[in-house]
Amino acid sequence: MPRTLRNGRLVTYALVAVFGFLVLDQAAAQSNTNRAEDQSASWAEVQDILNHRCVVCHSCYDAPCQLKLTSPNGLLRGASKQAVYHTERLTDAQPTRLGIDAKTVPEWRALGFFSVLPSSDQNDEDGSLMERHLELGRQEPLDANALLPQELGLALDRQLACPTPREFDAYSASNPKAGMPYAAAPLTEDEYQVLITWAQIGALVPPIAPELSDEVQAQIASWEAFLNSPDHRYQLMSRYIYEHLFLARLHFPGTSPRQFFQLVRSTTPPGSEIEVIATRRPFDDPGASPFYYRIQPFDETIVHKDHLVYAFGPERMARYQQLFLEPDWLVTALPAYGEDEGGNPFSTFAEIPARSRYQFLLDDALFFVRSFIRGPVCHGETAVDVIEDRFWVSFLDPDADLSVTDPRFLADGAAFLELPVGALDGRVLGDLQGLSHENQVKYLEFRQTRYRESTAHKTGFGYDAIWDGGGTNPQALITVFRHFDNASAMTGFHGGIPETAWVIDFPVFERIYYDLVAGYDVFGRVEHQLSTRLYMDELRMESEDTFLFFMPPDIRQAMHDTWYQGTLAELHTYWHRRYVDPSFPTGITFDTDTPKQEFLYELLDRGNGLWAITDPINRCDDPACSDDDQTGLRALANQTGEWVRFFPDASLLLIVTEDGSTDLYSVLHDKAHFNVAFLFNEEDRRDPQADVLSILPGVVGSYPNFFFRVRQDQMDSFVTSAIAVRSQEDWMKFVATFGLRRTSPDFWQTSDQVMALFLANNPVQAGVLDLNRYKDPRPDGNPDNN
Template sequence: MKRLQRKISTKQWALMALSAILLLALFAYTTQQPQHVMPDEPAVAELTPSSLRLDEPAAFEQQIKPVLERRCVVCHGCYDAPCQLKLSSIAGLQRGASKERIYEPKRITAMQPTRLFIDAKNSAQWRSLGFSAVLNEGQKNPQSNLENSVLYHLLRLKKQHPQPGMRKLPKSFSLELNRKQSCPTLKTVGAFAQKHPLWGMPYAMPNLSEPEYQTLVSWLAQGSPTPPPPSPSSVVVPQLEEWERFLNQPSKKQRLVSRYLYEHLFHAHIHFAESATREFYRLVRSTTPPGTAIDEMATTLPYGDPGAAPFYYRLLKYEPSIVAKSHIVYEFSAARMQRYRELFLTPDYTVEQLPSYAPEIASNPFKVFAAIPALSRYRFLLDEAHFFIEGFIKGPVCRGQIALDVIEDQFWVMFFDPNQPIITNSAQFIGEMADALKVPADGGSNLELIRIWTDYWKGQRRYMERKQAWFKTIGTHDLGHAMNFIWDGDGTNPNAALTVFRHFDSGSVAYGLVGKNPDTAWVIDYPLFERIHYLLVAGFNVFGNISHRLSTRVYMDFLRMEGEDYFLAFLPANRRKAIRDTWYVGQRDTIDELFSAPQEWL
């Protein structure tokens, strides 16, 4: 019996050894293969429609959009989409591709804005702006629909030369953010394929599955049919009509309030109460009144001059796929409208004259909206502080180095109580300091950068000196008393405390004070909150020149330092300077030397 067991054991060892040898041989074979095998005869990928499903039109929403969202939108869904080819909507496919990069770090002059749905309304207008087609725009039949589609040729290229299945990608792939882009047209796509056989779509990603490939190619062969955009749902229609009536009331008071709301919500994905989870709208300015088709005005910034002709605030259905980078949700409901009435319309104030849209005025909210009580404006921001902080973490920046390079990887955010009698809650003080509180506006000139030293920093210093002179008058308090100056959300609002997380050029905002104690924290008052929004959201032009980007970057340092210094004021006086010194090392130390804030209070 023991001899039999030894015999079985010997066989088992022999099998194990043989298996190991086979595995080693397989591993040696695969690792010795080149990273990409270029066979003499590439894998067959149909160019004729005979093998495609053409008997019934592909449903874009049910069949095509899910494939694009799974495999394409993560790279082609924001301003940094390669070649500006946005695959998050059919409008992006119809617009096509452009060689001009939005994130061009050395751009001397501002570029023509190319916002989808806004800056051009049809394919012909996009062609005049330098975009080339990726879908067939010639004779419509299955063969031509494929032969004349750049998108098809790039999908087919990947099919012919599949992604290497083992080891790292070849060095021929470039994945840097600021890499040189290749944007082939129908005339150049053949030469592109010869030069870069591995660069089919999805670029640097695994091949589409066979069903995914067949689905997209069949749709292209059919002429890329698309249904008309869906109409607002029955739940939304009455709410939408009520909101458009509310926003377009003719009184000067209402018109100023609507302007304030628009300039703070233009970037929101608005969700109506009780509507479908994925149904969103944008608040826009339109040349057409409620009840008619919307014709969105294409000003570069939300406070851009709309001209002398009448315009209307409208709610436009948001069509593209939802991507985390730009998805900032704000809810409209009956309770929200009532809150707006309480904040902005019930208070007794008069608007004698509507403010100008001249750039030097329009870019300064402390001048434009001076008639609206400062407390109402601050309360409006506090009600949904998460939304507004998320605005500069996401918002129009999209690739977020401009906003996010100046912040820490984790920090906490709290707010001054609007009911406390502090100087920055005073409408009189804010009015007196309105000129000092202006933020860099995109004037299109590279001389704007010089004004950081000659104008904006001097204004910031004057403002801080006035504040600090007042804070000296209230003396030092124990922590229990000092905490009364921190807003507690009126006991119910979770927006009272927030945590910001950053990972390189992406960020997120969480409710509450999350995680371990961070190195820094911000305490924000109304003037600081409003300037953050107008610097990084309402006033940030992603198509602007290098001066605009650098001015924005440096001024954001001013605002960060201001919020952090407020936080220091709540710490023991004998610890403040030592703690602050730990913050200002490396790049931060350079900023502190260039723009030294008054520090006597430390």
């Protein structure tokens, strides 16, 4: 912005918080009423630019400098020098959850946040931080289609400067290329002028109050009455529901596809303004005063990486009645709150029938598996390096699960099922991991003894021991993809036959949820974070072992050994007391010499249309599949080769068809490993020669690493050029021909098109994709990190 315009702006504006939105101070507003009204009318335009150019990086807990731009309250809160993700933190951090841990600007300032908007409480005569970051990007734009300057780091763990207004001059002098949008193509002139003008006249945001239809208000009232019944059975049921849905985006079917709500605990009863009770975790004590379960509108921009949709209508309430209230059970006394109770949901909710609790999880298995992924952990390799890059998940049928069918199983085994949420109580990591490992060993011994005494040990598990969704629920089969430091999940079996598969029973399902979601504190210190990861290691192995029970006994050990290759991995399994039981028979008669494939295909065949049996791009033995593949992508999918390792973890491919429309595909790099048994040095356990690509229609994942844009008549060239890549130099030529760099003039237009296609194809589930992990391929780059 020219200096004359900057000096001429009204610096007397101040921002204060009133009902969660921004207003001008009274004196400035009085003298500029007409201008303010004009600017109010343009807020929708400002918000649209923020959503498409800023929220793509500034959302969730991994927003740079904690500057979360998904709502006006995030703008008002500002930025902080304190990072949420800190792998060496020795003490618990103060939580800084937007809308929970502080409500007013002074409260946020007391927690170390500083303003990025025009403010009277800091020296911003040269413009607010937002303006100055935008100006810097305008003054020093990046060259179109060029590699980023080396000083512009993209690593998620890079040291962030987060300059305050007083520090900005020195920061900009040292980092002239670090303007906004950071490390990306510049804003258009119109976008820039809209944001700058809006900031200059006070960054006004009009009152924002979601409009709720009479139907929605009636549903909210009905649900709040249901969840707050004084009956003890209702109270325990409601606590169970809340602890499992506190992250959910509740959606009332039949209403607006973009309107969502949250279930919270409030000090105020239904019919009054909600006052959220701020606790670290959902099972923490809400206090001695009465509290109420309330449903509040979700009024932030919808970001895909934390968008967990859960249908919440009359049919759901009827299902809860059927699951929780129709069975005959009594509450002798409501359980206490606190860390010890939260660390063991099997004792906390022992009065609720296990079948009801397990079926509650199974009904929405995809939602809960996604919650393991889209919960508070939206940053960090160690959060997901406990899993393979792609594996298939099924669930033990409730009638085959002793924890459901034997009333004494959980009563006798609950002592061994305590989770490591106690990492906040002052104990050291060694004690915590030793305790959880010791309990896990005891539980495995207990479980093995009980199953040996059961009918299942005489007959073995047959196909009927795998939950089939009741013939109506497609969530009975799930594919999980890992994308290096994040993951995604979808119903059905996708890609080629995976190296590993899981069978999850009720004790595993519940423990994964309380380990990774309900019991995980993103602000906790290193002991808590590592113990969470190490305990998940145990649960992965337990799920793999249950899968092995379905395989022929004589091949189980050999199959297990392929998952844990290497001397250290063998020692790891020995220390964990992993014992592949050859005495447990299988109830399946296999007809082929590939029992894993035969078993998994049979699970698909039982679906009766719930999910696709074949995967025409990645897995199809029918020659007709090649004829049906109009894109030619089948030549790239599920194939090994030197070229595969150059592809990023998750790319989006846009194919422009002859009629001018665009087809969208996800190209996922399934990285092979000799084992996933350890926290560190993953590169030493990689087996890149076994890497393959899985290619699926639509958007898979929340963090695209790269965009490829190809005309339909170029697809043959795209495929042959990809297969011909043998070096980083070849890869750079491929990227230059078919890819879009962060500095491409078409970068933002393509990002907008992807979002439009995503929203059109799935208006309820779609959300803004995160571009923090978008790559900058370099001639000297590591093929594994392109």
